[in-house]
Amino acid sequence: MEGIDAVRRNKTAIEAILCADYGLILNKIDEKKLITRREYNNLKSIVGEDVWGYVVALLDKLLNKGDDTCRAFLDLLQTDDDIKCTFPELRNLQMSNTSLLTKPVQASSDDGSGSQPTGLCVIINNETFIYEKKRTGTNKDAESLAEVFSWLGFRVLCCNDQTQEQMQRALNCFAAPEHGDAFVCCILSHGRENAVLGIDGKPFSIKDIIRTFKATTQSTLTGKPKMFLFQACRGREEQQGVLQKYLQTDDHHSLSIPEEADFLVVMSTVEDYVSFRHPIDGSWFIQSLCQQLKEGCPRGDDMMTILQRMNDEVSQKEASSQPGRRKQMPEVRFTLRKGLFLSPK
Template identity: 55%
Template sequence: MSKDTLRSNKTDIVMGLCGDYRLVLNKVLEKKLITQREYNNLKSIPNENIEGHVVELVDKIMNKGEDTCKAFLDLLQTDDEIKTTLPELANIQDNCLLPTPEELYELRSQPVGLCMIINNEKFSDGTSRGGTNTDAQSLAEVFHWLGFRVLMCKDQTREQMSHTVAGLASLSDGNQLQGLSVQEWNGSRFTAPQQALQHGDAFFCCILSHGEKGAVWGTDLNPLAIKEITRSFKATEQSALTGKPKVFLIQACQGRQKQRGVMLKDVETDGGSPSIPEEADVLVAVATVEDHQAFRHPVNGSWFVQSVCQQLKERCPSGEDFTSILHYVNGDVGQKEAFSQPVTAKQMPEVRFTLTKRLVLSPQRM
């Protein structure tokens, strides 16, 4: 975490900041990491005590919490003037925040991998999921930006969803998803795929539908178990995705209950085996916890998917790993409220994973 990084590298950071304290202080004010009053107080410390200035600034940043600590470290790494004047600070940032290669999933393929969106809008009972196309487009845009080939299947029954998942799990060079209307995002809209599909170094599956406890619905209102979906991707010697990250983002209700709002009180491998478990390297993020509803605006899309896309856009450029980004998604969605009588309704996404390394997605030059 960024606060831990500041704490463990405080001595080196303080020494680096002493080189041009006023420059960094002004930059911190510009980024609104401190208030004008705090700036004036820090500036009023006697000039002969430069180190006192710096220690006070770093302590103040650390006391403001994780988000402010991260923004401060990002500033040291990315601001051109600071990098030129105080290059040792950028080096501290690199050394303490970026994981070693052994800790990361390797994402070297071009494209990075496939991102499949199953987008169920219209159902056999005549109902429709307003706003789901907004979610699908937001996902397509952000994963295309992150270097994935983005595919979409629209309005699938339970059997069709099962066939799609099985087809993706067994996909090999030259294979297509036979019998399904697969479209591919070309940067502005969905069209027919122009090239054969093959897996890269990562796989994402985004399912947008209705659901119930532990399952998502096909358009025929029949449930497909989330466990059945993920277990289609068990590691095998033949699978192109063995040892690679497989992420499932599920936007679907998991029951009919509404979560109530509660007021807070008093808040302030050396020598390892070459084999891996067959269910390793999987992450499942569901829009809501079991038995509860997930909220979706009929035009602007769902709370969960829109938050995922926004957090990816904001945090991937700075090298934050995917599971950490989902912490911010949980916090963001958890703060939203739906006004439903007799109580204010809330939503809490749930994440579970067997990832063995850090998954860092980076914007690609297209």
């Protein structure tokens, strides 16, 4: 029963990884005749499921077909060139009780003052809601984020139109596998004071989202930077500008870390206020962030410098013909213990 046991032991991690390209893995399994043609057609056209549901149904089908099928499936994951190229994270899964597959190549760190990470970037892009207005322009933001983080060497996965339960399930899956030297989560949605909304209108607490990835002795992300970008309103008030009258300028190691260390959380706006988004060009926050990453990363700027420039750029924008009438101020908070540097690959 070694094949069944290996699939069950790695089931959550495999599901999270294969969600990146369900069509590819389904076709590969069909080519190897691990499922019948009827089973292939049924799995290809499940009604009422998102990509997570498709992958779960596929793995359950393979488990039900017995140990030989599971062994063949695991062999396919480890030997097929297309699969290895598309899902490099599979190499870090323990497929047997005695051996650990070779870990994926990761970017090296520098002398300790910072790191040059590569890893996974997850984009949850909620556009069409049941009870809220459609978030026109959000696809532009998702495309910009996918472009810039792919350019920075991240593997990018995009989950569209997620309910609160689907968002929670997705993030729980992504918290499990090895992703490289860093993890980025971008959530583009409607929001309220301390939560983002699923397309079903149910709130998902920002605190709960972040704590899904807190450091544990089992987590592969412990000690690694975890960046969260939230493009969402945090209230209904519109922020106004204030004329500046005065301007001042100011020219040993523990063996453990706090469980909430190494987080970088960037909110599109401060608490209680709306966040502006153009229906065609995307949001001020995401578009400015992507532009500042494109300009600052090749220069070797650290993330805090880049985010400070983004803050300044967004703060200067006007959403009204009357100066100072409708403004926006992003908010950055962090528990990073080292400098964070992202470099184009």
